[in-house]
Amino acid sequence: AQTVTQSQPEMSVQEAETVTLSCTYDTSENNYYLFWYKQPPSRQMILVIRQEAYKQQNATENRFSVNFQKAAKSFSLKISDSQLGDTAMYFCAFTAVSFKTIFGAGTRLFVKA
Amino acid sequence: DAGITQSPRHKVTETGTPVTLRCHQTENHRYMYWYRQDPGHGLRLIHYSYGVKDTDKGEVSDGYSVSRSKTEDFLLTLESATSSQTSVYFCAISGRNNEQFFGPGTRLTVL
Secondary structure, three states: OEEOOOOOOOEEEEEOOOOOOOEEEEOOOOEEEEEEEOOOOOOOEEEEEEEEOOOOOOEEOOEEEEEEEEEOOOOEEEOOOOOOHHEEEEEEEEOOOOEEEEEEOOHHHHHOO | OOEEEOOOOOOOOOOOEEEEEEEEEEEOOOEEEEEEEEEOOOEEEEEEEEEEEEEEEEEOOOEEEEEEEEEEEEEEEEEOOOOOOOOOEEEEEOOOOOEEOOOOOOOEEEE
16 A cells, blocks of 8 residues: 655744755555645645656755655655745645555644744 | 635534535546545545546545536535544546646535
8 A cells, every 4th residue: 555654743944944844655656756735724735846756856846846765765845945925734645647646644834934 | 726616615514414515627637536634634535536427435435425427526425424524625636747736625514
């Protein structure tokens, strides 16, 4: 069975600093996709970043980047220059060819002014 | 915005009553999903659909049924609601790059 583990229930960071959220997963699949989603207090789920397992290059989206370690089954999210609007719940997710997505339990991030 | 709406947005009901939640999409996507979100569990898949009248179970399907008679609509039914089904329910579609696009969610309270 595939699993996604986020070991940090809560984190905080000072505005303008950098923070890294951890995610590990377990799968026997070779082709899959990894995602980070953000859920602000509005409750809307928003895609932050996406990584294909066959790509060695780490994905980046503006201030958001990932460190994808396929052998270690690790997929961490780095947020640079943190902003107050980054305060949210962050979910790591895994999708294989079955089109079913498995989510981690989430990390609640607080950005402090 | 992937054109996904959910109705109702909030509902309070009593134990034992049937409840139907509706998800509507305007993007003609083939894959649609129902999740529930509970503290400490993230999002868990209830059921999903891969086409009209084609559905399958997720990891927490007990007590739920679904139907998809049109591409744009995916219904989730709680035949006899229980307090353990109090949750926030999200509908989602699968995009071209396997990402999920979510509706705004439905908060259901079963008293």
